[in-house]
Amino acid sequence: xxxxxxxxxxxxxxxxxxxxxxxxxxxxxxxxxxEYVRTLSSLRKALPNAGKSAPYDLELLAAIELLAxxxxxxxxxxxxxxxxxxxxxxxNILRLNCDETQVSETYLDILLSHRLISVVSALSSRRRISLxxxxxxxxxxxxxxxxxxxxxxxxxxxFLEDMDSILEMPPFQVLPEHHSQLPSRCVSLIKDLASWRKxxxxxxxxxxxxxxxxxxxxxxxxxxxxxxxxxxxSPQFLGIPFDELQLARLLHLYSSMxxxxxxxxxxxxxxxxxxxxxxxxxxxxxxxxxxxxxAVEQADFITAWADVCIQSAWQSFGPVIGTFSLGVxxxxxxxxxxxxxxxxxxxGQQRRELNVIECSRLLKRLRGEDAKPAKCRSSPLQTHQxxxxxx
Numbered sequence: 073x074x075x076x077x078x079x080x081x082x083x084x085x086x087x088x089x090x091x092x093x094x095x096x097x098x099x100x101x102x103x104x105x106x107e108y109v110r111t112l113s114s115l116r117k118a119l120p121n122a123g124k125s126a127p128y129d130l131e132l133l134a135a136i137e138l139l140a141x142x143x144x145x146x147x148x149x150x151x152x153x154x155x156x157x158x159x160x161x162x163x164n165i166l167r168l169n170c171d172e173t174q175v176s177e178t179y180l181d182i183l184l185s186h187r188l189i190s191v192v193s194a195l196s197s198r199r200r201i202s203l204x205x206x207x208x209x210x211x212x213x214x215x216x217x218x219x220x221x222x223x224x225x226x227x228x229x230x231f232l233e234d235m236d237s238i239l240e241m242p243p244f245q246v247l248p249e250h251h252s253q254l255p256s257r258c259v260s261l262i263k264d265l266a267s268w269r270k271x272x273x274x275x276x277x278x279x280x281x282x283x284x285x286x287x288x289x290x291x292x293x294x295x296x297x298x299x300x301x302x303x304x305x306s307p308q309f310l311g312i313p314f315d316e317l318q319l320a321r322l323l324h325l326y327s328s329m330x331x332x333x334x335x336x337x338x339x340x341x342x343x344x345x346x347x348x349x350x351x352x353x354x355x356x357x358x359x360x361x362x363x364x365x366x367a368v369e370q371a372d373f374i375t376a377w378a379d380v381c382i383q384s385a386w387q388s389f390g391p392v393i394g395t396f397s398l399g400v401x402x403x404x405x406x407x408x409x410x411x412x413x414x415x416x417x418x419x420g421q422q423r424r425e426l427n428v429i430e431c432s433r434l435l436k437r438l439r440g441e442d443a444k445p446a447k448c449r450s451s452p453l454q455t456h457q458x459x460x461x462x463x
Contacts, residue, residue, distance in 0.1 A: 078118050081111040082135040086142045093145075101146075108142060111135070116459045119161070123168035136162045137185055144392065157459065159193070162186050163203070184218065189392055191222045192325075194229035195332065196396045198236055201229055217272065221326060224264050228329055231257055235336045243347040255354040258337055262358070265330050272322075317380070321393060324381040327370040328397040334367040335404050367404065374401045375427045378434055391438050398435040402428060 085107040092100030115135060122129055136158050143154035166183065187203055194201035203226060234251065241247070337353065341360070344351040357363065374397050382394030405428050409421075 078111055078114040079131045079135045079138075081107060081114060082138040082142075085111050086138050086145075089142055089146045104142075104146070108139070108146075111139065112459055115139075119459075122165050129165050129168065133162055133165055133186075136165070140189065159186060159190055161459070163190065187222050188218070191225040191229065192392050192396050195225055195232070195329070196399065198232040199229060200233050201226060217268070217322060220271075221268055221322065221329075224261070224268060225325075225329055227257075227264070228261060228333055231261060232332065232336055235340055238340055238352060239343060243344055243349040247352050251352065254352060255356050258333075258353060258357055261333055262330075265326065265333070269326060272319075320377055321381050321390060324374060324377055324397055325393050327373050328393075328400045331367055331370040331374065331404055332400045334363050334370075335400070335407060338363070338367070339407065368408075371401050371404045371408075371427075374398075375431060378431060382434060382438060395435065395438050398431050398438070402431050402435065405431075 085104055088100050088104030088107055092098065092102075092104055115132075118132065122132055140154075140158035140162070143158060147154060163186065166186065190201060190203060231254075234254065238247065238251065238254075337357065338360075340353060341351050378394065378398060378401075381397070382390045405424050409424060
């Protein structure tokens with residue numbers, strides 16, 4: 073196999089894995105894994121030439137993105153090392169072409185998918201992240217809202233890391249000077265999210281034929297067979313138009329960002345109020361009860377729409393976003409239960425318990441933790457850890 077074949081091989085890898093899983097043909101799945109190993113070997117030989125030619129780098133990026141998709145689809149939650157390694161490789165190549173990514177439409181789709189996974193990963197790990205500038209998209213209006221939301225996500229990830237450092241400090245300890253802007257950052261992030269939500273306008277209304285985020289819907293257990301890591305071969309297998317499913321996912325990610333922001337702020341406030349020390353967040357935030365009420369609303373939405381939004385339909389990243397969203401809402405329910413003063417504003421003990429059971433089950437399936445031992449698969453990338461060392 074020549075170096076120039078790595079993109080074709082990456083396409084074959086994902087295609088074989090997809091059809092093997094969609095049609096239940098184990099022999100295709102096995103062939104896909106063999107092709108994946110061959111692609112990794114070819115890619116490693118090709119990477120030293122990265123940065124010498126923009127068209128060549130575009131092929132490298134496309135191949136790496138396909139392999140990252142394959143890792144997520146084929147190995148599920150066991151792929152955290154795999155797809156993160158691919159993301160690191162893609163990010164290095166993007167940095168080599170930073171000027172191109174700011175002006176060239178050719179890079180936009182690859183950059184957007186990389187940015188989505190990177191931002192969601194940063195939000196999940198609560199660690200700041202540095203990404204190349206996102207070019208302005210000339211794509212349909214709804215898709216154009218994605219980069220704006222992800223830009224806010226980058227700021228939230230940095231905020232979460234700083235707030236976590238406060239939670240680790242004793243309440244009597246004087247905070248470092250660089251934390252003095254945290255109160256204004258809290259307000260700014262909440263306003264940024266509200267402004268983004270408002271900018272959706274009429275597009276923010278989901279069609280009535282979609283599942284309603286009601287208490288009854290949230291209590292209904294999802295069909296365990298409906299959750300699939302690979303996209304369905306039938307574009308209408310959920311019975312939902314593509315644009316409306318994408319809107320639901322946008323709102324799911326938005327709600328998760330807002331909920332984790334509110335939850336983190338409330339945790340810091342609770343820590344200081346329980347220790348009788350003054351909160352470093354001051355008193356410029358909206359009323360606590362108002363923020364709790366909004367958090368409960370977001371948790372309700374995330375829970376009710378989870379079984380739809382985590383599906384891997386079309387070219388979506390439902391499982392990636394779903395893993396983050398479900399983790400956030402489960403953290404919220406645990407916090408809500410602990411703070412008895414919030415009981416009157418929450419969903420109620422019985423419903424909360426049902427929501428926790430359902431969300432935990434969905435998250436377990438997304439991570440592949442309920443797979444039978446015979447089907448537990450580990451990524452070949454674990455034995456090819458030096459693929460991107462040349463970058």
